[in-house]
Amino acid sequence: MRNFVHTSHPSRVIFGTGTVGQVRDEVERLGCSRVLLLAGPAVAKAAARVRDVLGDLIVAEFDGAAMHTPVEVTERALDVLREHAADCLVAVGGGSTTGLAKALALRTELPQVILPTTYAGSEVTPVLGETQGGRKITQSSPAILPETVVYDVEFTRDLPVGMSVTSGVNALAHAVEALYSPQANPVIDGMALDAVGRIARALPVLVAQPSDTGARADLLHAAWLAGTCLASVGMGLHHKLCHTLGGTFGLPHAETHTVILPHAMAYNAPAAPDVMNRIAEALDVADAPSGVFDLIASVGGPTSLGRLGMAQADLPEAARLAVATPYPNPRELTYQGIESLLQDAWRGLRPASPAVHVPPALGATADLERLTEQVVASFADAPDPRVGQLLGDLVRHLHHFVTSNDVTESEWQHAVDFLTRTGQICTSTRQEFVLLSDTLGVSSIVDLLTNSRTPETTPSAVLGPFYTDGPPETAQGADISRGVAGTPLWADIRVTDTEDHPLPDAVVDVWQADKDGFYDVQLPEHEGPVLRGRLRTDDEGRLRFWTILPAEYPIPDDGPVGQMLQAVNRHPYRAPHLHFMISAPGHRRLITQLFVKGGPYLDSDTVFGVKEGLVIDFAPGTGPTPDGRAVDGEWRSLQFTFRIARIADAPAS
Numbered sequence: 001m002r003n004f005v006h007t008s009h010p011s012r013v014i015f016g017t018g019t020v021g022q023v024r025d026e027v028e029r030l031g032c033s034r035v036l037l038l039a040g041p042a043v044a045k046a047a048a049r050v051r052d053v054l055g056d057l058i059v060a061e062f063d064g065a066a067m068h069t070p071v072e073v074t075e076r077a078l079d080v081l082r083e084h085a086a087d088c089l090v091a092v093g094g095g096s097t098t099g100l101a102k103a104l105a106l107r108t109e110l111p112q113v114i115l116p117t118t119y120a121g122s123e124v125t126p127v128l129g130e131t132q133g134g135r136k137i138t139q140s141s142p143a144i145l146p147e148t149v150v151y152d153v154e155f156t157r158d159l160p161v162g163m164s165v166t167s168g169v170n171a172l173a174h175a176v177e178a179l180y181s182p183q184a185n186p187v188i189d190g191m192a193l194d195a196v197g198r199i200a201r202a203l204p205v206l207v208a209q210p211s212d213t214g215a216r217a218d219l220l221h222a223a224w225l226a227g228t229c230l231a232s233v234g235m236g237l238h239h240k241l242c243h244t245l246g247g248t249f250g251l252p253h254a255e256t257h258t259v260i261l262p263h264a265m266a267y268n269a270p271a272a273p274d275v276m277n278r279i280a281e282a283l284d285v286a287d288a289p290s291g292v293f294d295l296i297a298s299v300g301g302p303t304s305l306g307r308l309g310m311a312q313a314d315l316p317e318a319a320r321l322a323v324a325t326p327y328p329n330p331r332e333l334t335y336q337g338i339e340s341l342l343q344d345a346w347r348g349l350r351p352a353s354p355a356v357h358v359p360p361a362l363g364a365t366a367d368l369e370r371l372t373e374q375v376v377a378s379f380a381d382a383p384d385p386r387v388g389q390l391l392g393d394l395v396r397h398l399h400h401f402v403t404s405n406d407v408t409e410s411e412w413q414h415a416v417d418f419l420t421r422t423g424q425i426c427t428s429t430r431q432e433f434v435l436l437s438d439t440l441g442v443s444s445i446v447d448l449l450t451n452s453r454t455p456e457t458t459p460s461a462v463l464g465p466f467y468t469d470g471p472p473e474t475a476q477g478a479d480i481s482r483g484v485a486g487t488p489l490w491a492d493i494r495v496t497d498t499e500d501h502p503l504p505d506a507v508v509d510v511w512q513a514d515k516d517g518f519y520d521v522q523l524p525e526h527e528g529p530v531l532r533g534r535l536r537t538d539d540e541g542r543l544r545f546w547t548i549l550p551a552e553y554p555i556p557d558d559g560p561v562g563q564m565l566q567a568v569n570r571h572p573y574r575a576p577h578l579h580f581m582i583s584a585p586g587h588r589r590l591i592t593q594l595f596v597k598g599g600p601y602l603d604s605d606t607v608f609g610v611k612e613g614l615v616i617d618f619a620p621g622t623g624p625t626p627d628g629r630a631v632d633g634e635w636r637s638l639q640f641t642f643r644i645a646r647i648a649d650a651p652a653s
């Protein structure tokens with residue numbers, strides 16, 4: 001039996017899609033008729049919907065909310081509130097706008113109706129952090145707790161993917177720390193674990209499909225649950241550290257939570273093993289801290305304090321501040337421990353896995369661990385720290401793989417032979433290592449981490465092994481098939497920036513397989529390149545060319561990679577596609593592929609390269625061809641616009 005105390009904080013919660021329609025009723029339900037609307041320019045669309053619904057109940061608006069609720073801003077908003085004799089606060093926005101509503105409510109006791117547009121969770125807590133003269137002061141009071149929260153999933157649909165990821169991890173942090181809080185209780189445990197599972201399921205879906213209603217609903221539901229946890233129990237090391245890094249070093253709120261969470265969990269893991277096991281189960285991973293790190297990395301979230309702009313020289317001071325005043329935490333806080341945590345987070349290291357699992361018969365756990373650490377330490381003086389980090393982490397994973405699978409000598413020899421044969425078959429036109437990376441899904445992961453990060457740009461796809469440097473310069477309207485038989489295909493392509501401005505003079509390399517699935521480099525009968533070309537967009541950012549419809553094809557499967565696929569009953573086929581590499585001055589290079597809608601193997605492409613936004617209708621042509629070319633029989637037409645990011649807009653890779 002477990003003794004516990006649970007305090008709940010009463011608020012009325014309306015959850016769903018289109019719930020904004022109920023805001024007027026909710027204001028009137030509170031007995032109010034003079035609304036001060038708080039909403040910033042970033043949520044203009046949502047604010048317009050609220051204006052439509054509230055109509056003449058709005059007597060004034062204020063759009064100046066700022067991060068960490070500066071008291072000067074609150075005083076300006078207070079003037080507006082008093083001048084118009086408002087009797088109710090309606091806030092549309094993230095934690096900053098909610099913070100302003102809370103600060104005003106604390107001073108006036110006016111009721112609040114909050115419509116959250118992020119996953120920060122502040123709307124269900126009686127807590128307010130305000131800044132004045134560079135100091136952040138946090139207080140808790142029933143007057144701060146908003147009376148009504150209207151969660152409208154539609155209001156989060158436009159939250160950019162990057163912010164959705166960091167805000168979602170901010171919510172995850174509330175749930176994680178609630179589970180090992182000294183006030184933890186069964187009510188909160190249930191909510192926290194439900195939130196962890198929802199966040200882990202929703203984030204990968206959102207990255208692939210940012211407006212997915214189910215995933216958005218899951219994440220918003222989790223934000224509410226996690227916010228409720230935050231309201232009910234005390235937080236530990238993670239929140240304290242983020243508070244210090246945000247308040248004293250000016251780091252951004254949700255991003256800092258995202259970088260720190262796996263490291264704070266790894267620090268606390270030895271003192272809270274049961275909690276970590278429950279989190280790992282909810283995440284469906286073996287180890288909670290590294291599982292959270294992997295989740296964040298896989299959805300393109302930030303993993304390094306250095307990349308957030310923190311100076312490495314400031315880490316000792318941050319560690320000193322974080323341990324200066326004691327607070328409850330599962331594991332004792334030591335300066336050395338926290339400094340080392342911050343160093344790892346600064347470098348973006350994956351938190352160390354728990355002790356290597358060794359079957360009892362082998363016994364020598366300590367020796368194996370010592371050996372791993374010796375090898376890792378041998379990279380410590382690498383002149384390039386990134387090289388040291390990558391090799392060290394590779395060795396940790398490799399040692400863990402060998403010990404946890406109890407790999408035998410003959411299995412390891414087989415692996416060495418396999419890699420030897422993979423190298424031996426490589427030539428200037430046969431790249432077996434690229435095939436290996438592709439069929440293991442690594443190329444697609446690297447591509448996802450580096451390229452497909454903005455929803456406004458066309459998704460990228462892997463380069464593949466058949467690109468050749470310097471394809472033949474090809475004029476607009478020309479036929480890159482150069483007489484190779486197949487169903488003629490007319491391609492009419494536009495290249496624009498993310499705001500739909502055409503990009504003239506972009507260099508576009510195109511390459512593809514023939515109707516039997518072979519690239520020219522695989523067929524000795526072709527003299528010189530076919531089915532590949534380099535074109536340039538015209539003044540309208542367009543390029544048009546003839547080619548033939550690409551066919552599905554097996555990747556070269558007569559080598560070690562083919563044997564590997566056979567050994568696990570996997571087919572070697574790629575779904576039919578055209579490759580594109582697009583370069584325009586001042587813009588990020590885009591490497592991608594367009595797949596033929598309705599074609600075979602779209603759902604089992606052997607290199608895991610198919611993305612929904614790249615599956616395109618290669619429509620049957622009707623009537624005369626666009627350039628008047630005479631075509632006997634069937635022809636197809638492909639129309640597509642590639643959107644590429646300006647270098648200044650592109651997220652750092």
Ligand code: NAD
Binds near residue numbers: 099121159
């Ligand atoms: P935020 O409110 O500062 O929003 C971040 C940015 O995103 C802002 O520029 C905002 O205008 C924009 N934005 C918000 N919603 C958007 C949308 N749907 N589409 C596009 N842009 C949008 O950030 P946050 O992470 O929500 O909140 C952080 C603040 O909340 C911090 O000050 C933090 O201390 C506070 N907070 C307080 C509590 C609490 O219980 N007191 C809990 C969590 C966070």
